[in-house]
Amino acid sequence: MTSASGGKEARKDEIAELARRRGFLWLAFEIYGGAAGFYDYGPLGALLKRRVEEAWRDFYSREGFYEVETTNIAPREIFEASGHLESFIDRAVVCKHCKSFFRRGGGIDVSEKCPECGGELEAAGEFNLMFQTRIGVPKGEREERALKKSEGYLRPETAQGIFLNFQRLLRFNRDKLPFGVIQIGKAYRNEISPRKSLIRLREFTMAEAEVFVDPKEKNNHPRFDDVKDRKLRFVPGDGEEEEKSVEEAVRSGIIANEYLGYHIAKVEEFLDGIGIPEDRMRFRQHEPEEMAHYARDCWDAEFFSDRYGWMEIVGVADRGDYDLSTHASHSNVDMGVHVQPQVQGEVQAEAGKAKTKIIPHVIEPSYGVDRIIYALLESSFYKEQVGNEKRNVLRFKSEIAPIKAAVFPLLNRNELKIKARDVFQKLRDEAIFVEYDDSGSIGRRYRRQDETGTPYCITIDYETLEDDTVTIRERDTMEQVRVAIAEVKDALLK
């Protein structure tokens, strides 16, 4: 009865079409012709995204990490310090004649001739990928300095806001390491050619955790034992894909330290928890030249898309002390932390023992929320044959489904409708997100909910009027159980 979806082409079109039609995802500015790289979330998309973000918050709250919310716009000097002004830039040249592309910095400049055909070169797409804006009205407009001082940029990652507040956050954590801080928010990158629906956006949502740790303690994560035996698929920068336990990966040096290993394992746990299939997930290490300017090591959690192949949905980077050190030197603020000397993880608390001062290292899991939404849509979508009819179904986990349940009167008759409305309102009052529908046949209503991923449908029939029981129909199996109205809530949340 149940079969996997059709061919790849059919599948991708149907997902985009379903997402549009059912109100998950719409091209932004559509009535004015749209703009590449910008999408709006419709009602169901916004709900789905909210559920994922809430699951993420809960997940990292359990790690003891507090959430902050920092600004989207920052003055120029922040990005001078962070290195984004200098490094977050695309420098390519193209030959006017033969259209060959060359990366600049690889020894090729516009003043030279094309190595392929000797034609004239021109700069192509040479600009910083950050959106520039102006903060306030520059005084003395003519003065270059005033103009430069008023330059601002939209953040290309949420992380900087956390680094800028490091001293405050350290104090908040009573001067102790390690600690983690999380943030969910928009980031902006003026991509040259955004494509692939939610995969490359110009405005997107990131969920990032910055974990600050004493560099000497990176191989001493207090809860490493919780994750050490988990087997993950790793693709090391210089090797073949292999399945290994997290502990093996760290001990054999594939993963540089326990902190990185622990957070890679946590990423897998989160993605698995929201329903990304394990067999479509792997962890791939960046090649040295692929690494961002701030990273000393980086592992991507990749999702296998039928449409696009392997694609990054989360990056876990070891940023070392890059960010705190660079902000320390640019701002002249001390980012050092006094730590007790430790022996094998035990604090030596003897009085008088001199503390040492270190710059913490940062381990950063950085989630692309929109890409995760895409991965969920694609991996949850199934086309099935039921009797002579087809059905589209989004098999979201119940916890992240936009709508929890729908309530139907079996027939379009007053006495059933009244009762169904009662049950519907009762569930709403219990803060469960439910829908009511009495249009068309019962089968049609089931199909509608299947396509929006609603895990449960509650149907009121004549038996309900006699004994206050209803049927609950489960989305994936299409099977029904009869449950007393008083127990519906628990049944939905089980």
Add this chain to the structure above:
RNA sequence: GCGGCAAUAGUCUAGCGGUAGGACAUGGGCUUCCCAAGCCUAUAACCCGGGUUCAAGCCCCGGUUGCCGCACCA
């Protein structure tokens, strides 16, 4: 950014230089005791801007968006 292809109701699509048609979906009604059934009915479209022409959804030019390839993805 470059090149190729494409763009018609919510969705999928038909269309000849001369009245824009269908299917599904959606709203209303009938029917229906559990999976897109049936009947009646209603709403609803030529991406944007120029040009050619008596007349353009159709031909030409430019733009936008999408798909594919190249490049890019710190």
